[in-house]
Amino acid sequence: MYNSISMTRMASSIAYAMGAEAPRQADPAIPLVTDMVDEVLNGGKADRVLIYNPDCIGLWMYQKYTEDLAPVLHATQLALPIATVAPSWTPVCFGSMYTGVSPDVHGIKGYVKPVITVDSLFDSLPRSGKKVALVTVAKSSMAMVYLNREIDYYIEEYDDAVTEKALELIQKDQYDLIVVYNQEYDDMIHRTQPESPEAMAAFHHHIDAFDRLTKCVKANWADHDTMVVWASDHGNHMNDQDHGAHGEDCPRDINVMHYYGIYPKKHP
Numbered sequence: 525m526y527n528s529i530s531m532t533r534m535a536s537s538i539a540y541a542m543g544a545e546a547p548r549q550a551d552p553a554i555p556l557v558t559d560m561v562d563e564v565l566n567g568g569k570a571d572r573v574l575i576y577n578p579d580c581i582g583l584w585m586y587q588k589y590t591e592d593l594a595p596v597l598h599a600t601q602l603a604l605p606i607a608t609v610a611p612s613w614t615p616v617c618f619g620s621m622y623t624g625v626s627p628d629v630h631g632i633k634g635y636v637k638p639v640i641t642v643d644s645l646f647d648s649l650p651r652s653g654k655k656v657a658l659v660t661v662a663k664s665s666m667a668m669v670y671l672n673r674e675i676d677y678y679i680e681e682y683d684d685a686v687t688e689k690a691l692e693l694i695q696k697d698q699y700d701l702i703v704v705y706n707q708e709y710d711d712m713i714h715r716t717q718p719e720s721p722e723a724m725a726a727f728h729h730h731i732d733a734f735d736r737l738t739k740c741v742k743a744n745w746a747d748h749d750t751m752v753v754w755a756s757d758h759g760n761h762m763n764d765q766d767h768g769a770h771g772e773d774c775p776r777d778i779n780v781m782h783y784y785g786i787y788p789k790k791h792p
């Protein structure tokens with residue numbers, strides 16, 4: 525069974541929440557998200573958005589380790605089962621997440637990381653006057669496929685430095701959207717297995733990073749209507765060699781969960 529809402533509808537949902545232009549070819553926004561924005565912000569828009577992208581965490585992890593995810597559940601109000609695109613490789617999936625189009629349209633259909641030329645959220649938001657920061661790990665898909673946009677890139681050595689930089693940027697409060705990418709869990713499942721001690725430690729590092737980021741948002745963005753999003757790119761499964769893997773068209777790879785939270789401003 526595959527989740528019914530496609531990853532390709534996230535970009536328009538974020539654009540709607542920010543009152544900004546969506547990527548030109550993007551699939552339509554998700555009404556569950558746009559309705560929540562309308563209701564919680566009384567018809568207003570989010571003037572600050574934080575998106576956290578932990579790599580490789582599938583729906584089955586949320587089913588099996590639900591209580592571990594308490595900080596994510598408590599920081600958000602909407603949990604959405606999402607179907608990522610196939611083949612479920614990292615650059616393919618992030619290519620669809622931020623352009624809102626299928627791999628056939630954005631052009632990445634395997635584990636390659638060319639710069640995407642199709643219109644993306646990193647193009648449409650600057651056109652709408654929004655300031656965007658992309659904080660990511662060097663050589664990762666997110667550090668490569670969205671280069672050459674009118675946004676600020678913060679390319680760090682690994683997850684810890686990415687999270688620290690994002691915390692610093694939240695405190696400085698100079699961006700309308702901050703996108704934060706972490707990859708340790710994906711690295712560990714390939715090196716070991718999806719539920720190895722190393723992979724589970726990485727899973728908890730991602731939950732802890734989101735907890736710190738959302739607490740920092742609450743402390744520093746109280747004067748803003750803010751949205752926070754947890755969005756993984758794909759899931760994973762155990763392959764015949766007893767290693768973690770993904771890239772296949774199977775429910776464990778395709779089904780993910782995305783979480784949305786809205787914090788209305790405290791000092792209008």
Ligand SMILES: [Zn+2]
Nearest residue numbers: 579580614757
């Ligand atoms: Zn990935």
